[in-house]
Amino acid sequence: MKKAIIKLTTVFGLSCLLIACGGGGGGSGNGGNNAPPPVQPIQPAPPAHQQPDAAPNIPAPPKNQAPDTGAKEAPPPPPANDSMGMSPPPSTQEKWEGACEAKSFCTAQNENRNNVTVYKLEYVENADRLSGTPDKYTKQEEHIILQLGEKVGKESEYKFTLLGTEENEVGYYGYRHNVDNNLTHKNVELLYAINADFKNKTQPSQLRAYYRKEKGFIYAPISNNQLSNNSLVNYGDVDLIYDEGKMSGSIYQSNNGDPRHLNKEVIFKVENKNSDNPSIEPIVDNLLGTIKKGDKTNLNYVLADSKKGNGDHQYLFGSAKAETWIGVLAAEKSNEKPAEKPSK
Known part of the structure; x- marks a missing residue:
């Protein structure tokens, strides 16, 4: 009997132990449902709330940019000048050189047909009553562009003539008015400038040709304090011969287009004797006073071609400065040929 009780107690204890182990430490409640709950899969976060009929969330194009319509975009315009090999303006592409003559310093540096320096001058009376010379000029620098032919400034403050042909502008010559450092006396600057691409590097020793031009010589006195504005410069007609490296001929008083003045007076003589450069001198008394x-x-002169490198020596430009006068010269080769020299 005692053994039966011990055996029953043992069985009951084992049963309780099994029940306790199977419960997994579950809390109070229905002891018959202490089995572990099934593992639940992790659900993704619910999507953000959207309106049922909302349009797709497409980002807007940046400002100043049209939305993409699916059409093929036009290619961007080509860059200017550099990548396309386009020519820059003549003022930056071409090299010009020349000479300037005046009572004091002047220069033709940085001058070209697209950048000719001129001065706007205005005479002002009693500008400074405390000085000994109260009447003065005001001066304003300007720049002009030349076309073929003549360009004359207001009140004849300047006049330039561009020689050449379309797309072959060779050079120009002319004058501009300026004033002294005290702004009290008007003077004149005479200059020429040529495109260096047209210039002959050497003087041809076999060339024989006439060079002529009406009003191709501009001259002025260095001392002109008492001259009126219209008498600062005057013109002469050029008639020269280039003979195997030697220059000679005459400058005639211009008749200004008056056909009645057929017998024009020689006012300057040009000759080439014992030096490389020809000389020029006035042969009448008191020109312009x-x-x-x-x-x-x-x-001093240079020869220039009508087209770059063609070697025709079509134009002649020159300049001179003496004790009492200054001058610039331009002429074109004549179709008339000098007579052949007799053979020795």
Whole structure:
């Protein structure tokens, strides 16, 4: 009997132990449902709330940009000049050189047909009553562009003539008015400038040709304090011969287009004797009042082609400065040929 009780107690204890282990430490409640709950799969977060009929969330194009319509975009315009090999403006592409003559310093540097320096001058009375010379000029620098032919400034403050042909503008010559440093006296600057691409590098020793031009020579006295504005410059007609490296001929008083003046007076003589450069001198007394007869100086000149590198020596440009006068010259080769020299 005692053994039966012990056995029953043992069985009951084991049963309780099994029940306790199977419960997994579950809390109070229905002891018959202490089995572990099934593992639940992790659900993704619910999507953000959207309106049923909302349009797709497409980002808007940036400002100043049209939305993409599916059409093929036009290619961007080509960059200017650099990548396409386009020519820059003549003022930056071409190299020009020349000479400027005046009572004091002047220069033709940085001058070209698209950038010719001129001065707007205005005479003002009693500008400074405390000074000994109260009447003065105001001066404003300007820049002009030349076309073929003549360009004359207001009140003849300047006049330039561009020689050449369309797309072959060779060079120009002319004058511009300026004033002294005290702004009290008007003077004149005479200059020429040519495109260096048309210039002949050497003087041809076999060339024989006439060079002529009406009003191709501009001259002025260096001392002109008492001259009126219209008498600052004057013109002469050029008649020269280039003979195997030597230059000679005459400058005639221009008749200004008056056909009645057929017998024009020779006012300057050009000759080439024992030097490389020809000389030029006035041969009449008191030209424009103060130019001295016999005031000789060198005529510095260059020859230029009508087209780049064609070697026709079509144009002649020159300049001179003496003690009492200054001058610039331009002429074109004549169709008339000099007579052949007799053979020795």
